[in-house]
Structure formats: structure tokens, C-alpha cells
Amino acid sequence: MLAVLPALLLLLLLSSRPACGVFQKLYCSFSDSCDCDFKPSIRDLEWDLYKNVFGQHLAQDLVSEEVSSFLLNKNPDRPLVLSFHGSSGTGKTLVSTLLGNHLYGSAMSSPFVHQFVPTLHFPSAELVAQYREELKSWVKGNLTACARSVFIFDEMEKMPAGLIDVLEPFLGPSHVVFRTNYRKAIYVFISTAGKEAIHRLVLENRLAGRDRDEIKPSDLQEVVQQSVYSNKTSGLYLSSIIQQNLITRFVPFLPLTRTHVERCVRAQLCQRGSCNRDDVVEAVGGDMTYDPAEGLYFSTTGCKTVAAKISFFL
Numbered sequence: 001m002l003a004v005l006p007a008l009l010l011l012l013l014l015s016s017r018p019a020c021g022v023f024q025k026l027y028c029s030f031s032d033s034c035d036c037d038f039k040p041s042i043r044d045l046e047w048d049l050y051k052n053v054f055g056q057h058l059a060q061d062l063v064s065e066e067v068s069s070f071l072l073n074k075n076p077d078r079p080l081v082l083s084f085h086g087s088s089g090t091g092k093t094l095v096s097t098l099l100g101n102h103l104y105g106s107a108m109s110s111p112f113v114h115q116f117v118p119t120l121h122f123p124s125a126e127l128v129a130q131y132r133e134e135l136k137s138w139v140k141g142n143l144t145a146c147a148r149s150v151f152i153f154d155e156m157e158k159m160p161a162g163l164i165d166v167l168e169p170f171l172g173p174s175h176v177v178f179r180t181n182y183r184k185a186i187y188v189f190i191s192t193a194g195k196e197a198i199h200r201l202v203l204e205n206r207l208a209g210r211d212r213d214e215i216k217p218s219d220l221q222e223v224v225q226q227s228v229y230s231n232k233t234s235g236l237y238l239s240s241i242i243q244q245n246l247i248t249r250f251v252p253f254l255p256l257t258r259t260h261v262e263r264c265v266r267a268q269l270c271q272r273g274s275c276n277r278d279d280v281v282e283a284v285g286g287d288m289t290y291d292p293a294e295g296l297y298f299s300t301t302g303c304k305t306v307a308a309k310i311s312f313f314l
């Protein structure tokens with residue numbers, strides 16, 4: 001009789017795990033469960049997005065809105081799937097990193113945040129059949145270990161065609177396998193696909209003399225979705241994931257103006273303890289390439305080369 005007591009207690013602890021409080025604490029003291037390490041802080045995420053991401057009011061709003069409503073829902077009926085689009089250096093990878101940082105106690109180094117880079121994980125297009133099997137089993141294995149897993153797929157435009165569709169069953173609303181709840185996961189796709197459509201709209205907006213902040217998410221959802229779906233090198237070309245509407249939100253990243261680039265420069269200068277070097281801000285801003293030729297509105301590389309240029313001018 002006495003021998004079953006510890007087992008009973010353990011069972012009680014395990015089953016009452018999400019109930020927080022004293023049981024959660026006890027459980028977490030002898031477990032490395034991801035629920036224990038899962039410490040999302042929406043307020044810190046919002047603050048970091050506001051402080052470190054320049055010129056991206058749509059991405060800031062969409063990401064905080066979607067992430068907070070997803071996390072507030074105790075029983076989401078499908079995972080959160082965000083797809084980031086925009087030209088190079090606009091902050092897509094940065095925002096995905098900030099998101100990863102504010103979900104787990106151990107930030108991006110958390111074993112529950114998984115990053116995939118095609119050139120590293122899926123380098124040759126001929127091996128797509130093998131990659132499909134690998135990716136499926138990784139995601140399945142990762143979700144079995146932790147329902148709250150985060151999967152970030154960067155540089156989707158370099159993804160072998162047809163690979164990402166292997167995730168379709170994981171992204172839908174009805175997939176519960178064994179004890180794993182697939183619907184608590186977060187997926188982030190990142191690519192430059194759709195940048196032309198975004199660029200066109202932001203330019204039109206500017207030429208019409210309207211404020212950048214007046215661009216609404218709804219102005220870009222459809223066009224971005226369409227151009228990603230019909231672009232052969234988007235990683236999502238004719239993808240069943242788009243057909244089945246499994247992407248919660250397309251998040252557009254707008255091309256950056258010189259003012260935004262200079263804010264990136266100043267922020268990085270301050271981190272290096274040289275906040276007051278207006279000359280360097282000016283020099284780096286002036287050394288970027290801007291597009292289109294008449295007007296010179298948008299930096300072609302966003303804030304991407306800022307760090308190297310600061311070192312040069314400092």
C-alpha cells in the first residue's frame with residue numbers, strides 16, 4: 001500500500017501540471033518539461049519590437065497581436081503560422097529572434113526553438129525526398145518532446161521546391177497524435193518573396209503623399225499571398241499550405257528609408273558606446289544605395305550592412 005503512494009503522488013503531480021501553483025513548482029523542480037521553461041512575456045516582446053525594429057509598424061502590430069491572442073487561448077484549434085515577407089535588411093530575422101527570446105526562459109538557445117536554414121539543412125534540391133522525411137520526423141519528434149515548440153524557417157526562397165508542404169498535416173486544425181497537441185506550436189516562415197509587391201504599394205503610398213503609418217495590414221495580405229503563391233522561388237510556390245489557408249498571417253516588412261537606416265546606425269553606435277557620433281550616422285546613411293533611381297526613397301539593403309559600414313567610418 002505504502003509503495004503505491006509515491007506513484008499516486010507522481011500521477012497527481014503530472015496530471016495537475018498545468019494547474020500552476022505549488023504542484024507546478026514541485027513538478028518543475030524535477031522535470032525538464034518545456035512547459036516549465038515556457039515563460040512568454042508579451043509585454044517584453046512588444047517593448048523589444050518597439051525599441052529595436054525601425055519602420056515596421058505592420059510587423060510590430062501583427063506579431064504582437066497574433067502572438068498574444070494565440071498564447072491567451074488555452075486551447076487553440078490550430079498552430080500559429082506566421083509568414084514574414086520583405087526585402088533584405090528590413091528586420092525579418094530580427095523579429096523572429098525577438099519572438100524566440102521572449103517565449104522561453106533560456107531564450108533562443110532554448111532546446112524548444114528550432115531554426116532551419118535551407119543552405120545549411122537542405123542544401124541540394126535533388127535530395128528533396130530525403131529532406132521531406134527528415135523534416136517530418138524532426139518536427140514530429142520535436143513536438144512529441146514539447147507541444148510548445150517554435151519552428152523558424154529562414155530564407156524560404158532557397159528552400160527546395162515541395163519540401164515545406166510536408167508540414168501541411170501539422171499546420172491544420174485537426175491534428176492530434178498520441179499525447180501531443182500539435183496545435184500549440186508556432187511556425188515562422190521567412191522570405192524575400194513578395195518584396196516587389198510590398199515595394200510597389202509603399203512607393204505608391206509615398207508618391208500620393210500619404211503617411212507610411214497609414215498603410216494597413218489589409219492593404220497587403222492579398223497581394224503578398226498572391227505573389228508568394230505564384231513565385232517559383234518563394235519556397236511556397238503553389239503550396240498546399242497556402243491553398244488550405246494554413247498561414248494565420250502574412251506579415252509584410254516595408255522597405256526602409258534613409259531616416260530608418262540612420263536610426264539603425266544610431267542604435268548600433270550607442271551599443272558600442274558612441275551615441276554622439278552624428279558624423280558617422282550621416283556618413284553611413286549617405287553611403288547606402290537607394291531605390292528607385294529618381295527619388296532615392298528606399299535603401300536596397302535595408303539595415304543589413306550597417307555594422308560593417310560603422311566600423312569603416314568610426
Ligand SMILES: *[C@@H]1O[C@H](CO)[C@@H](O)[C@H](O)[C@H]1NC(C)=O
Pocket residue numbers: 114115137138139140141142145
Ligand atoms: C528536433 O529538431 C532538430 C532540428 O532542429 C533535430 O536535429 C532533432 O533531431 C529533432 N528532435 C527529435 C526528437 O526529432
Ligand SMILES: *[C@@H]1O[C@H](CO)[C@@H](O)[C@H](O)[C@H]1NC(C)=O
Pocket residue numbers: 157191192193194195196227231232233234
Ligand atoms: C520571386 O521571389 C524572389 C525572391 O524574393 C525574387 O528575387 C523574385 O524577383 C520574385 N519573382 C517575381 C516574378 O516576383
Ligand SMILES: [Mg+2]
Pocket residue numbers: 089092093154
Ligand atoms: Mg534575414
